Amino acid sequence: MRGADITPRPRRSGRECGLSRSGPATWLVVGGATIIAAAALLWTLRTGFQQPLIALVFGVVIACGELSRITLPGNREIAPIATAGGIGYTFLTVVGGQAAEHSVPQVIAVTTLGLVLGELPYIAISRQPRYVDLARRLLLVALLAVLFRPLVPYLGVDPPNWWLTLTAMAVLLVITWTLDFMGAAWVRAQRLRTRYGAALADEWTAHSVIGVAIGSSGILIALASSVMGVTAVLVFLIPLLVTQVAFRRFAEIRRTYLQTVRALSRVTEVGGYVDHGHSRRVSQLARSLGRELGLREGQLLELEYASLMHDIGQLSLRDPVPQGATVFAPPGEQRRIAELGSAVIRETGVLDAVAELVRRQCEPPEGVGDGPPPLGSRIIKVANAFDDLLGQEPDASRVDAVVDRIRMDSGSEYDPRVVAALARLREQERL
Known part of the structure; x- marks a missing residue:
């Protein structure tokens, strides 16, 4: 990514994205x-x-x-x-x-x-x-x-x-x-x-x-x-x-199926491949972005599964990515992790759509040879980058800096629609 360097740091747990309210x-x-x-x-x-x-x-x-x-x-x-x-x-x-x-x-x-x-x-x-x-x-x-x-x-x-x-x-x-x-x-x-x-x-x-x-x-x-x-x-x-x-x-x-997926997503955290709570936070933000973009409930469920397991490919790595922040890994390495994760998910035999979202999560908006990636993949890419960049203190100034950082690469690395949805969530103080 271009622009100012925003390095990931250990994060305190407890941040929630997209909390529902009664209207x-x-x-x-x-x-x-x-x-x-x-x-x-x-x-x-x-x-x-x-x-x-x-x-x-x-x-x-x-x-x-x-x-x-x-x-x-x-x-x-x-x-x-x-x-x-x-x-x-x-x-x-x-x-x-x-x-x-x-x-x-x-x-x-x-x-x-x-x-x-x-x-x-x-x-x-x-x-x-x-x-x-x-x-x-x-x-x-x-x-x-x-x-x-x-x-x-x-x-x-x-x-x-x-x-x-x-x-x-x-x-x-x-x-x-x-x-x-x-x-x-x-x-x-x-x-x-x-x-x-x-x-x-x-x-x-x-x-x-x-x-x-x-x-x-x-x-x-x-x-x-x-x-x-x-x-x-x-x-x-x-x-x-x-x-x-x-x-x-x-x-x-x-419910049992979702609980199983959530438990599986924690394997990368227990193994020290990613920051604690990373998969959950990415999933919460991805669902908020999906709702903001008008995804149907079935699409949101697939997005939740994919975002929970988006880093599972790191289990196949000999040398873990530092602090699990794949946003700083070279593009080829990012796609290799995504491919490995997709292969693991396909072994279930029932989550092919989820595996495809995971496989294409690291591609640019225009895609790499197969046309544009699914919207869910583009959402995961933005949500993962946001969480990797946010750092230990998710105060207002740092959140704004991360949103601006992602906005700088809108169109080249990230889907402009998803980035715009992220900016709206920030304006509504839902980040």
Whole structure:
């Protein structure tokens, strides 16, 4: 690299990059849900519960579903059974031949009580609820109730117009799920400081499959209850329970896989090839840069894997790079380390895309014979250089000096888009 000499020095641990914060969207969602829930509870307590036995059954189902909630990859919390129970209660028109008479406020009140009861065991063991996810579950049912319950008299009850009822259920469910996705993306974009379009696409990918299962279960519960009564709740929640177990196992496998990669990335630190915490810091900065550049969640996961293992090729070196700072190694040596690391990763047989990111991490923006390297590789190169150059005292003046140093080689060594993203992170005081 050209310009002033900025030599690497031992670093103190504890610096974090790209910390997420709650934005106005979170407060709006949680505040709106709180007001709606309080108003519905007061109204229902004042007017009394209609058909209390049915309300009790659905309230218990919602509480049990909230108690058995799961966390999907991407740190998304969902409660499929609780949500399906709330949807089913909203869509009830006939229960065992008797017209369902509950109002919109009662739907919201029963859902609120069920969700709160399901949260109490977690609160008892000092696990705070994720209020925004809890609020979204309530708002989904509340909006659906506001749209559907006023239509019940026009759909017919004795006998019901099944085709019209089913069409109304499906259409309104699509509308409410779409609005929920948009709201979830808004919250996520502000919390992770990423682009709204990328967050929206990620939410759709994460929730579309399980959303279809939840919505279908809710509709089936409502339709079957007209003949089977409240026993339909238990019958039609069984398939959803099986689906939830499968999603839980998938999430656990994903977490275990990431933990394994993180443990593997520490081998270079334990062996003294790189500075302590280097791989973790590069990974954190790379993810922040990726979000700033609008990468999707799947791309960010591959970027995290690659940035955690970007220095693993140093294990094959006879003489370690001084302090592990590959940014000061000759270009040929950098590419050889990257090639060695890529070969190790390819041995897994399942991380070819990650291996390619590692292989091309040391190339200039225009590439070396194979065209421009992937964006993830260009991000890793900037993140690695930043961490290698920062040194022991990551104070404001040194951070500014390192950013300026990298900016000097923008276009020749580093991708200008990535360098510009790094500068924006610095301007936002996220470095």
